[in-house]
Amino acid sequence: MPDSTIEFASYIVERLKQTGVKQVFGVPGDYNLEFLDYIEKDAQLAWVGNANELNAAYAADGYARVKGGLAVLVTTFGVGELSALCGVAGSLSERLPVLHIVGAPSTRMQRERALLHHTLNTPSSFSAFSDMSKQLSCSMALLNQIAPDTPNAYAEAFDETLRQCLTQCRPGYVELPMDAVRAVVSSRGLQLPLPEPHAAPSLDALRQITPPGTPSPINKLYKDLGYFPPKPDSVTEHVVALITRLYAKAQRPVVLVDACAARFGMGPVIRHLVEACGIRFFTTPMGKAILDEHHPLYGGCYAGRNSLAPVRDEVEASDFVLYVGSLKSDFNSGSFSVHISDEHAVKLHSYTTQVGYAQFPTTDIRHVLPLLVGALEAATSARTPTRGESLQEKMKQGRVATLVDQPDGDDIVHKWLWPRVGSWFADNDIIITETGTSSFGLLPVPLPSHASYHAQVLWGSIGWSVGATLGAALAAEEDADKRRTVLFVGDGSLQLTVQEIGTMVRRGLHPYLFVLNNDGYEIERQIHGQTAEYNNIQRYDHQLLLPFLAGRSPATPFESHVVRTQAELHALLLDDKFNVPDRIRLIELVMPKGDAPEALLLQARLTAEANNGGH
Template sequence: MYTVADYLLDRLKEVGIDDIFGVPGDYNLKFLDHITARNDLNWIGNANELNAAYMADGYARTKGVSAFVTTFGVGELSAINGLAGSYAENVPVIEIVGSPTTTVQEGKKLVHHTLGDGDFSHFEKMHEKVTAAIAHLTVENALTEIDRVLTIAMTQKRPVYLNLPIDVAEIKVSKPNTPLLTEQKELTNTESELLDIVEKALTNSVNPVIIAGHEILSYHLEKHLDNFIQKYNLPVTTLPFGKGAFNEEDPHYLGTYSGSPTTEPLKSRVDEADLVLLLGAKLTDSATSGFSFGFTDKQILSIGSTEISIHGEKQAGIQLDRFIPALKTINYSGFIGEINPLKRLSNGENTTEKLTQKHFWEMVETFLIQGDTVVGEQGTSFFGLTNVPLKKAMHFIGQPLWGSIGYTFPSALGSQMANKASRHLLFIGDGSLQLTVQELGTALREGLTPIVFVINNNGYTVEREIHGATEPYNDIPMWDYQHLPLVFGGTKDSVATYKVTTEIELDNAMKAARKDTQRLQWIEVVMDQEDAPDLLKKLAKNFAKQNS
């Protein structure tokens, strides 16, 4: 018998999902049976629902879309923080919540996982502000609502929510007979008018610069951006919130712009441009070091999926996956000035000296190779990586807007599952790791082989830089990080572990880890708690002022 559950899973498969994350609970178990009965979908059980949401987020950033399953009430509320991060950063994640039967809900029964008041709508309402669409599936609306909600996830690149009662999942239905998505290639009138505005602005500009942001990555428009830049010979930079949107080895790339701490000549090049064209970018505090960018509304033409700003005048956003490809059709002769591409760092000889943040990130730059996926945890890792130039065909994952610590460990694993051909390099601090380390068991069970750099600097270094450098609230328990994989089921056949304190020890570990592609690589990197990347130190001062 073909059911609503089967229809939903067929639609998930149609949009490109191969793996579904989550945690079992009695209200979703029958639905999970439909997943495990299939040969074309994999069930990936997680240690908890928050980690499932994070893992699904990483999967979607690489694959394009993802799904995870929780049980009603306790499960979905555990996951809502992860879903909020996906909403903030334009990541299409589909949450499927298994709920009590329609009879139980209509009868207002006082069942477990509720607030004991007979109202089964509380948790849907809690999700309204962090999802682009919500559907409570019924016998009458299940198929149309599944299609509606999944279409919104794919077009708006934001999370959606499906409440699936046990009995509704088992209702007999017909298989889908039309595609879920139909591509609209024609620009709307608004988009055509905006294209003319861009054409005129570039034609009248003497010193333009393009700033690419995270929505280029959300909509997977990197190739279309590249076509635009190459055709018109334009200088381009990215914000930290959007790093990886353009090939950083390309001569058109100026470097990563992050406001006042940005090094010269990039800082002046952007601040003094007569046209700053932002594509899919948001000027958030963490991306601009506390709004310390040096350009003004008069210079800005910003085009995003949720908002457009034309020299300070704001209007609703447009569909980026139609608009960005059309940029290569404008009547513009191209930029003829000097671009001054990014200068890459040079790494000196490694010694037995104690590791510092500065030399660590220089060594990381020489360690990267084309095709890697780099994941940077919010804190020393993200801001250390911001100015590390990426190689061609590399992917970068961070969460600088939502900034939920611990996010990147499950996210890196989800991304690795979405693209096992790419070696994943995760950089995460000790404080962040302690929040989500439970998924280490999942990584080992699934045979994933990322290279994980655990930065042991004895606490919350990013918070120490902002406020309370010696206060106990920035301290954490000291763990034996090197041997953690053994606690979570690792063996010498599945994981290699290292603990490094000097430059030469790190160099040796890096060389060994790069060669060993069959096992998870776990490198504990010990550094002083007062040491931090220069960008983080500068940004922390701006944050401290912002918070005072």
Template sequence: MLVRRDKLLTKPVAVSEYLFRRLYEIGIRSVHGLPGDFNLVALDYLPKVGLRWVGSVNELNAAYAADGYARINGISALVTTFGVGELSALNGIAGAFSEHVPVVHIVGAPSTTSQRNGLLLHHTLGNGDFNVFADMSSQISCDMARLDKPADIADQIDRVLRTCWVRSRPVYIMLPSDMAEREIEGARLDTPLDLSEPANEPEREKYVVDVVLKYLHAAKSPVILVDACAIRHRVLNEVHDLIEKTQIPVFVTPMGKGAVNEDHPAYGGVYAGLGSEPAVAAQVESADLVLTIGALKSDFNTGGFSYRTSQLEAIDLHSTHCTVRYSEYPGVSMRGILRQLTERVNLSPPARLRSPEIASSGEGEIITQAFFWPRISDYLKQDDIVVTETGTANFGIWETKFPRGVTGVTQILWGSIGWSVGAAQGAALAAKDMGLDRRTILFVGDGSFQLTAQEVTTMIRHNLKITIFLIYNEGFTIERFIHGMDAEYNDITRWQYTEVPAVFGGPKVRKFVVKTRSELENLLVDNEFNNAGGLQFVELWMPKKDAPRALKITAEIAAKNNAKMID
């Protein structure tokens, strides 16, 4: 292939190499996606810069996996082809956008000549509009770049990658096929990307801190509530410093599960309005000040909008602004505020908070939701990665106590059924790329698993350390509790689930069928099971019409909201 060279370039480098070297620089080691004729030439450059091609089974699963990878690694990349490929990935990218997950979506597109001439190409709508799919993605991307002008390409790549990191949301890069090997100036690669977030204006920051301290020092029973964006916008070090300095009782939301060391004496549990344990709800709702960090107050994250706290006693810190009672301070981000608060706060240590004891309930041999999730607390190890699917697992995990360093991976806001299977693959691969010996444990329902089961083959292909607990309860349980308990549309076909790994190329995968509590207990204490180095598959039987307490409450509220009439 002929590559056009500009004689003025001091360090010529192909566009694809420039882009992928930047991805490597910011910490990405594996790239998810699928090949297509418009991205093939670009993919040849991945191994040249040390990047691994993952190769998922479809674009939707690849997007889910990129989401999971970013939640562990900090950022990820996804490559699809124009039209058919990128649209298949769109649901996964939308989920990453809604939940503040930084994914770099690179789309191999037809050549600039083909686009300029409006050719009737495959993978198009046949109307000569080559921007229609990018326009769709613009609604779920925080920045975009069409790499069609060589003089601007390096600047565009650097800009969108920085934006992706700082804003912690997906970006979209269109790479036309004739630009993949076009040479541009590579000298700027000698200068690392600046990924630092903009600092707050000092006087504004000081003023907001003064206001926050005024209410914090006056409070008699303050609490801290840590939510998802504290994780996504990387302020957990600042959060823990504040907790350590003040010893204020700290709680997490469902989306914030895993953000706080649950062994800390100040940790109190999961707060989600009516979905909370009564003792947790009582302490949070009786507080005279609630300092929320990184809130995403969605329906399922708040127990169906059932918070019983007052804005008059609320301080909300965000990545782009802060709110103190009814006053909003735009352009003041939480990192600087948290650091100043920790430095300047002066509180008498509060009474030590006793975390609520989580005990397994019920007797007999049936594995109920109420029994299972507290029991899993003792199975988990320090630094595990715990992935939970939308449904019973997302709600049940509230009742599980995490050891120190456990990372919770959930998708409560977007809630795309089947997301967790791809996300588990991505999360496990990220841990492997980072050189970390961490178990990835996936809890997924049988209905959800059927949507994305093919991603098991990618887990096998990359020899990932994943244990899958498939909850066999005969269908879509969360939907049953919202509407249609016995409706046919909430039923699924029974699979031979433990045979799935063999079908997808893993005949040596360890597999188990667990129907009783005794069988579960024996498995959870088995040393080989606890220390397995590859994929394990557990089919776990639970009653069809059983669900975690929090799910039942939230589903009832959701059903009422769905039925509300317009006045």
């Protein structure tokens, strides 16, 4: 009823459920325990319970990536929230909506400046931590600053931060004082709809659209799906017209897909555009697998100088580049070696559109791209698109990575490993790689048509992938298809967050954990310090990890393998029982020290050059 009331903690829980959240990550602490009671007693929300707050932030990051929506992280004031900030920073850097709720001391204790545990013993003890998070948050709900006699303002502040988090696909911060948990607020806000930044058409719906080459009822499609893009203003319509004129003049147009295309749910729209117009498309490392890499229009992964020569030549020879959601970081651009002239480039972002040399800062990818579908289709009918070689054709010619049937030697080397596991992946696998040898190794390998690929290319926090795998596997459990989750992580990176494997066991998850045992920080060695002591690590006995972390009464079966030769790995991947995801599996791949993928070797040289001022 409009005049009904609800406890504020219950209000938060209901709002989270409205966004589709089913898992809540974090670590209990005395300032958040009462709020956690509300989560625990709710039938739809599950408290994950992580080994530490940093891992919880990584897990929330992975959950948001796979789910394509909001993730929630709950920590306690001070020590807990600071532990999580590295992970939250990664979500900001790579545009992920993670809501960070911090249980805090009561408003009375804060007003009295009581000397409490977890404080800094300074005059700014109760503002210092939120000040630190200010730079990592798109919006903040500092409920301690709201007068206790206006509790409805709690709900309003919370809703505003939640809306901004969803709309901007960036972290939001909520400071929840202990006395606000049970405050009584109006429930009217629960009737107000929340934004849905990922409300793009589904793949199934797009496959039913009129065949390419005929005008598509894109507006009707959106209406049928219940998605209503805002009515375009004159600036957006002007931008679409400019882009269409540039495209109509082009003889060699391409689409380049980057990370933010996925963050805002534009993958299906891009797929329809390239199919309807017959435009070749490429991805960046951060955009890998957003679209089908077995599609006949897919040309490969482009990262400037760190691209296969045929891929680089075709992209850089194009006379129209629709660059969707670009994030031109060093590792995503071959150390800034992307050579695409602004003169014939169109760059679509959530905050601006660049057409040639002109910027239109009031436009948004979610408004522009759907309108472009029909406009470019109409322009396509007046021109004959040039078709280049598909990735599959390049594979047949041996110009990209392909399965090596009879490799030289029997060591598990990168040149052999990545094409081999590439052929093992199932169609809808969730593949997670640590920033290092694994993320670079898979770049040229075409992944299955419905697989998803996740790597923290921009933030590059060592150990991220293990926590992210937990979040990804939990999101996969919510999917009706029960997708497999597959991790590739180096032995050095694993040591930072290894304890989160125990959480995977406790939650009954069944990921495949491939540990690349090459005795140290190989990516760092390739950049600098080949024989330096600082790139060495303690050698773990990886075969003892699962028994140790699972304990005496594991919640799920587990098994470990150590694989030293190509023949052993080949046999394991062909084993029928191994391919049933009914337990958590750790596969230790013993690899030669100093071996690395070609893409990493080149990136290491480019990075070293950049670090030395280009010399």
